[in-house]
Amino acid sequence: MRIETEIKLDFKDVLIRPKRSTLNTRAEVDISREFSFRHSKHSYRGVPIIAANMDTVGTFEMAGALTKHHMATALHKHYNLAQYIGFFRALSASGVVFYSLGISEQDESKLHQVMQQLKPPSVIRYVCIDAANGYTEKFVAFVQKIRKAYPDIVLMAGNVVTGEMTEELILAGADIVKVGIGPGSVCTTRKMTGVGYPQLSAIIECADAAHGLEGHICADGGCTTVGDIAKAFGGGADFVMLGGMFAGHDECGGETIVRDEQKYMRFYGMSSKTAMDKYAGGVASYRAAEGKEVLAPYRGPVEGTAQEILGGVRSACTYVGARRLREFSKRTTFIRVGQQLNEVFGKS
Numbered sequence: 001m002r003i004e005t006e007i008k009l010d011f012k013d014v015l016i017r018p019k020r021s022t023l024n025t026r027a028e029v030d031i032s033r034e035f036s037f038r039h040s041k042h043s044y045r046g047v048p049i050i051a052a053n054m055d056t057v058g059t060f061e062m063a064g065a066l067t068k069h070h071m072a073t074a075l076h077k078h079y080n081l082a083q084y085i086g087f088f089r090a091l092s093a094s095g096v097v098f099y100s101l102g103i104s105e106q107d108e109s110k111l112h113q114v115m116q117q118l119k120p121p122s123v124i125r126y127v128c129i130d131a132a133n134g135y136t137e138k139f140v141a142f143v144q145k146i147r148k149a150y151p152d153i154v155l156m157a158g159n160v161v162t163g164e165m166t167e168e169l170i171l172a173g174a175d176i177v178k179v180g181i182g183p184g185s186v187c188t189t190r191k192m193t194g195v196g197y198p199q200l201s202a203i204i205e206c207a208d209a210a211h212g213l214e215g216h217i218c219a220d221g222g223c224t225t226v227g228d229i230a231k232a233f234g235g236g237a238d239f240v241m242l243g244g245m246f247a248g249h250d251e252c253g254g255e256t257i258v259r260d261e262q263k264y265m266r267f268y269g270m271s272s273k274t275a276m277d278k279y280a281g282g283v284a285s286y287r288a289a290e291g292k293e294v295l296a297p298y299r300g301p302v303e304g305t306a307q308e309i310l311g312g313v314r315s316a317c318t319y320v321g322a323r324r325l326r327e328f329s330k331r332t333t334f335i336r337v338g339q340q341l342n343e344v345f346g347k348s
């Protein structure tokens with residue numbers, strides 16, 4: 001047994017220090033980014049915020065709404081073949097939408113079938129391989145296999161939280177490594193296993209490792225406010241993935257419920273009992289659920305939330321004098337704090 005005593009940070013432990021700048025208004029700020037990748041030949045341009053591949057959030061409808069704001073969506077993996085083909089045939093070339101899969105044989109064969117049936121120019125450019133635990137040899141081998149089969153795709157893979165595993169996944173063929181174990185709003189991994197890593201430190205350490213290899217990272221999970229998204233970018237995240245912040249909208253999948261005259265939408269983790277009952281015929285006897293179900297307050301169309309996110313990130317750039325999101329992390333100084341929000345009138 002060993003103990004690491006260096007303090008690791010979460011979003012709540014820091015604030016971003018404002019800096020003098022020549023920027024006059026947030027309208028001057030460009031929050032889109034352009035990336036070329038270590039493996040893929042495709043280049044990317046857009047606002048690097050991605051709706052999570054959860055079945056309540058990563059829907060076709062969400063992709064349609066976020067594409068208008070140049071944001072991305074990782075689709076959930078439970079659509080059928082015909083649905084994917086119809087969707088990708090209709091997707092415009094500038095839309096950034098990830099096809100997601102796990103590492104089962106079924107998921108792999110569905111990917112091959114979708115790929116075979118789509119003919120240029122309707123192709124899948126972005127693929128996300130997702131496992132709760134990105135540390136297994138099987139996972140690394142799967143990433144290698146998919147990279148070999150599709151040399152041109154932009155491949156995102158995860159999740160991990162440490163530099164050495166980020167490097168291993170990039171060397172195995174990932175362009176973008178997804179970072180986060182346990183910070184999610186409906187995740188119970190930390191509670192069920194005691195495993196995890198404070199998300200801001202994970203981002204800082206994994207981004208550093210990835211950038212040294214011309215790789216990229218996507219900070220996944222734990223953002224509860226637009227300020228947290230800004231902190232993730234400040235810590236070096238190239239992309240930020242959001243689940244809970246996009247929950248409760250018209251574009252989300254799942255039931256709407258009325259309780260005490262308030263409207264809610266069911267939102268649950270993809271390893272929750274709810275999800276396993278729905279897709280895997282229940283929780284297998286050898287495992288425990290590592291996600292929970294909550295009622296997310298209904299918030300109408302995602303348009304309003306999207307505008308709020310874009311406005312907040314733009315404003316964060318203005319405070320540190322970053323004319324482009326690209327400069328944001330270089331201009332970020334975090335200060336450690338004991339309190340970040342004044343909640344005298346509640347938490348909203």
Ligand code: 5GP
Pocket residue numbers: 052053054132159180182183184185186187188189220221222223241242243244245268269270271272290291292
């Ligand atoms: P959020 O933005 O809601 O804080 O986090 C979203 C992320 O939580 C997802 O992208 C995914 O990585 C993670 N997640 C989703 N469902 C589950 C689950 O059931 N268990 C765990 N451990 N993580 C989950």
